[in-house]
Amino acid sequence: MLSNCIKIFFLALLSIQSFAQFKLYEKGHDSYTAGKYQDAIINFSQYLTKPTRDKSLDVEVFYLRALSYYKSGDYKNSIPDFEETILLDHKNKGNIYWFMAKAYDHMGNTKEAIGAYTNALRELNDNKESKAKLFSERAHMHLKLGEQALAYNDLKIGHTLNPANHDIKRELDKLEKHGIAHNNTPTPETTRDGGVVKNADTKKEHTPVNQSTAKADVPAKQNTIKTENPVKKEEVVAQADVAKTESSTTKQVITTSGTTATPSAVVANTLADFYKDEKRFALVIGNSNYPKSIGLLKNPVNDATDFAKELELSNFDVQLLTNATYGQMRAAMLKFKEKVDANDRDKTVALFYFAGHGLQHEDENYLVPIDATIEFEDDIARYCFAVQRMVLANMERSNSRMNIVILDACRNNPFPALTRSAGEQGLGEMKRARGSFMAFATAPGSVASDGTGRNGLYTQELIKSIRKPGLTIEQVFKDVRANVLRLSGNRQNTWDSSNIIGEFYFRF
The missing domain is CATH 3.40.50.1460 (Rossmann fold)
Known part of the structure; x- marks a missing residue:
């Protein structure tokens, strides 16, 4: 009887602790939505130190604390929290990368900002106006590094996506007047390195969309990556194994160039080529x-x-x-x-x-x-x-x-x-x-x-x-x-x- 009472007591104690810790999360959330970012940071930080907290909320706590740091101008501390949310698989990765890009820009870390913009383009869904804004902002990063051709390419893509954006057209005209033009007309699907860009989906704002769960904004829909059927490497490997077996009694094989090679070398070349x-x-x-x-x-x-x-x-x-x-x-x-x-x-x-x-x-x-x-x-x-x-x-x-x-x-x-x-x-x-x-x-x-x-x-x-x-x-x-x-x-x-x-x- 005494043992059962002790168990009930400890369960009740844990329940009280969990409730108290959840209240820290709620206080942090309410402070964030009220624009009291320093209070939000304090509450979220306290929550993350509690050993019996609900760890399924960690990803959202790191996200809201990152936004609180960002909005209070503490860009340096916002970056690690944004990184944590991505590694914990927050569903809003596209806009998180966008916030990271702007944070890096505020810190004067232009190369990192370009990388974050590129990741945002990959992650976000189809919204031509927002996608155009991302290309425009990345173009400004290229200009800071003196990469005018890359900036022109991004602006050209942005203008193609959203011809009504007069700011992009004005920047594009400026570069063209200075004789900066790309030989190839870019398409909305092509990045500066030839890769495919996943389309962006954010609200029509000059900053990334603020998104969270519960009382915060609605997360952006993530793009579903479609891939073609994978190449069947097993078939090539099997063919190489057969070739190796069939040629095991032959000392030399004539290659397509007319030279001779051992069977094992032919197999190796087949694999290397594949x-x-x-x-x-x-x-x-x-x-x-x-x-x-x-x-x-x-x-x-x-x-x-x-x-x-x-x-x-x-x-x-x-x-x-x-x-x-x-x-x-x-x-x-x-x-x-x-x-x-x-x-x-x-x-x-x-x-x-x-x-x-x-x-x-x-x-x-x-x-x-x-x-x-x-x-x-x-x-x-x-x-x-x-x-x-x-x-x-x-x-x-x-x-x-x-x-x-x-x-x-x-x-x-x-x-x-x-x-x-x-x-x-x-x-x-x-x-x-x-x-x-x-x-x-x-x-x-x-x-x-x-x-x-x-x-x-x-x-x-x-x-x-x-x-x-x-x-x-x-x-x-x-x-x-x-x-x-x-x-x-x-x-x-x-x-x-x-x-x-x-x-x-x-x-x-």
């Missing part, structure tokens, strides 16, 4: 320089640096980040996603690699930034980078045919003072995302050593295996597993999980 248009993007992070309270690691920066070099030799466009804070990891993830989204879905591969401290907590795996301040278990979700929610989910939503996630982060629990639920037994298994290949340095629930040489054992063998030409991704990681098992005396068993369709080769 994948020659594939775009490959990688975000590689290595964190070593942790404070003593977390535990300094020797290898991760070396691992990330060396792995990044190997990926570049495999035609990857690589973002390398070492000893990264949470903010740096968040910003890098956003830029990585933007690069992937700007390319053809059927011909794009995205790869994420992390070496450093990692742990599992409440059915989620977390990567530890070097500035993580963890005193209580709930700090993990606030100060560490969630793999499922922030990495894998964003890659799944991105414009890639295949996502590869490699985690050399199964080292010892960096927060031993916390309870066992905070990840004492390495990383946990993750839900499979669409078209994803996930690789771990060791099996779920196990830990791996940091290593004694320049590289950790896992990354050391991974680098060796991806250098071998003609191996599919599955064959590469089988090779890694066999070598790591052998060299660790069967103590470290690597792990991977896959639901990819088609093939991938690091080297041909």
Whole structure:
């Protein structure tokens, strides 16, 4: 009886706490709609520190706090919150990018503003007048950088979309009087780099539309990306395998140019030719320089640096980040996603690699930034980078045919003072995302050593295996597993999980 009373008491206490925290959200929301932006920032900030808050509201809280910062002229602090809302998959990404573009412009960061305008054009729906305004504003950014031809091209597209916009026509006439003209007449669907622009949909205003849930404005409708049926790479791979088998008894093959080549070389050329248009993007992070309270690691920066070099030799466009804070990891993830989204879905591969401290907590795996301040278990979700929610989910939503996630982060629990639920037994298994290949340095629930040489054992063998030409991704990681098992005396068993369709080769 006493036990039941205690349970009821704690449930009632939690209910009271949750209600009190929701009131903070409501107060912040009411302050925002009343134009009291500093009060909104204070309430939203307090809400985000509460360990038992409803985390499903986090994306909206970050969004409204970002708008509060923006509208109070604190553009620098608005940017991280806008980035957080995009990574948390807010439905209003187009207008968020638009606000980011204007914030960057206010800060004098013109190149970043151009990138944000480009992302806004990609995300927003069809509204010719608003789309014309976006092109016009991006043109002004180009003019600030002295890129008159690009500015003219944007203004020309804007004028084509909305001939009634006299401001755009006036700017266009100015450039034409100065002899600035593009040789090709642009169409509304063409960007300065030849890519397809998704149409914009905002209200007829000179600033982005303010949008939120509940009492705030109605979110813009997002564009549904239509893609053609993917090319069946399996058929080409199968044909290459058949060619390899059929020619196994022949020492030389006559090529179309009349020269001779070995059968394996012919197969390699066939694969290389087929994948020659594939775009490959990688975000590689290595964190070593942790404070003593977390535990300094020797290898991760070396691992990330060396792995990044190997990926570049495999035609990857690589973002390398070492000893990264949470903010740096968040910003890098956003830029990585933007690069992937700007390319053809059927011909794009995205790869994420992390070496450093990692742990599992409440059915989620977390990567530890070097500035993580963890005193209580709930700090993990606030100060560490969630793999499922922030990495894998964003890659799944991105414009890639295949996502590869490699985690050399199964080292010892960096927060031993916390309870066992905070990840004492390495990383946990993750839900499979669409078209994803996930690789771990060791099996779920196990830990791996940091290593004694320049590289950790896992990354050391991974680098060796991806250098071998003609191996599919599955064959590469089988090779890694066999070598790591052998060299660790069967103590470290690597792990991977896959639901990819088609093939991938690091080297041909």
